[in-house]
Amino acid sequence: MSGDCGGFQFHDDLSSVFGQRPGGGGVSNMLDLQNGEPTGAFMSFNEFLHGSAYYSALARAFDMSISPEEALGVSYGGKVTREVEGESNNINGGGGDVYSNVGSGGGVTPVTPVTPNSSVSLSSTEAAGDEDSGRCKKLDQQGEEKVEDKGDENDGEKSKKVNKPRKKGEKRQREPRFAFMTKSEVDHLEDGYRWRKYGQKAVKNSPYPRSYYRCTTQKCTVKKRVERSYQDPTIVITTYEGQHTHQSPATLRGSSHILASASSSALAPSFHQELLLHQVPPLITTNQQVDANPNMFLQSLQSPFQQFQLPDNYGLLQDIIPTFIPNNHP
DNA sequence: CGCCTTTGACCAGCGC
DNA sequence: GCGCTGGTCAAAGGCG
Numbered sequence: 001m002s003g004d005c006g007g008f009q010f011h012d013d014l015s016s017v018f019g020q021r022p023g024g025g026g027v028s029n030m031l032d033l034q035n036g037e038p039t040g041a042f043m044s045f046n047e048f049l050h051g052s053a054y055y056s057a058l059a060r061a062f063d064m065s066i067s068p069e070e071a072l073g074v075s076y077g078g079k080v081t082r083e084v085e086g087e088s089n090n091i092n093g094g095g096g097d098v099y100s101n102v103g104s105g106g107g108v109t110p111v112t113p114v115t116p117n118s119s120v121s122l123s124s125t126e127a128a129g130d131e132d133s134g135r136c137k138k139l140d141q142q143g144e145e146k147v148e149d150k151g152d153e154n155d156g157e158k159s160k161k162v163n164k165p166r167k168k169g170e171k172r173q174r175e176p177r178f179a180f181m182t183k184s185e186v187d188h189l190e191d192g193y194r195w196r197k198y199g200q201k202a203v204k205n206s207p208y209p210r211s212y213y214r215c216t217t218q219k220c221t222v223k224k225r226v227e228r229s230y231q232d233p234t235i236v237i238t239t240y241e242g243q244h245t246h247q248s249p250a251t252l253r254g255s256s257h258i259l260a261s262a263s264s265s266a267l268a269p270s271f272h273q274e275l276l277l278h279q280v281p282p283l284i285t286t287n288q289q290v291d292a293n294p295n296m297f298l299q300s301l302q303s304p305f306q307q308f309q310l311p312d313n314y315g316l317l318q319d320i321i322p323t324f325i326p327n328n329h330p
Numbered sequence: 331c332g333c334c335t336t337t338g339a340c341c342a343g344c345g346c
Numbered sequence: 347g348c349g350c351t352g353g354t355c356a357a358a359g360g361c362g
Contacts, residue, residue, distance in 0.1 A: 197335055199354055212353070216333085225353090 179239040187211060187226050187236055193244065195224065206230035220245045 182189060188211070195213035203210045210227035222242035229235035
């Protein structure tokens, strides 16, 4: 079990960590917000994820400025560290509060479309790619081999599906991964990209299956996993791996106008988010102290964002941003 | 017809 | 070595 190849070393962590019910102790109030409201939150991480500067900046920030542990620490405390380092200790019971989001505090927008969700939290691991050193080479190979395989699968013999030659010893560079914790009623949040589901697995210790998605754009190897917190079904944990090599349809659609009309309430929520997210990078510096007191952290983050004159309905971002930004400490 | 989801099977890594 | 688990494949079927 611990042997989760991978994908994400912290996937288990995520499950357990994100799975912690709010109220455990500290900061986690995000889940309590908007209770029972089937609000549709349009989760537009696309801008965040597509090959935009933001993604790169963020990845870089996590990768170079902070260790995975620290990144994770943004949301929860120390126990996690070990997992990130390769141990799959269950941090359950840690009671640590995972949610560090500033509540969306009713930031739910009436105009928000159908995707339910509200609060979001981000975590990042192993952008550093170290972790993979020990495992999951499989993933590396697949990207490339997969292609070959399809061609090779000749023989109609395919008695068994997966009998492709896997190169051994090859390591694949771990792609930066980011996990979002979202309160949502739908598993697959709209993020502006097109995804194809390629698998679903039951997750140990969780009644909810984990779904595996792959970006349908050719040559784009981005993947994402979606699973629900087993402790709080209203929480969806979305983990992105890799970096889009293209722009999302949503972005293409309006990116050029964003800056000009960003403040317009006519913009779709996603655009608001995009704008905001793109403005964020400068704030990403280091996140020392992040692991201190989430509350403190969040509080310190709030002011910087206010300068953006966020639209009334930026609800989601409201939650996302604070979590994203490690810290902006002078 | 193309795209997507579902689903059972396979593989690799890890712990015991 | 065995069993467990996560991750992936690919056939089959559904849908627009």
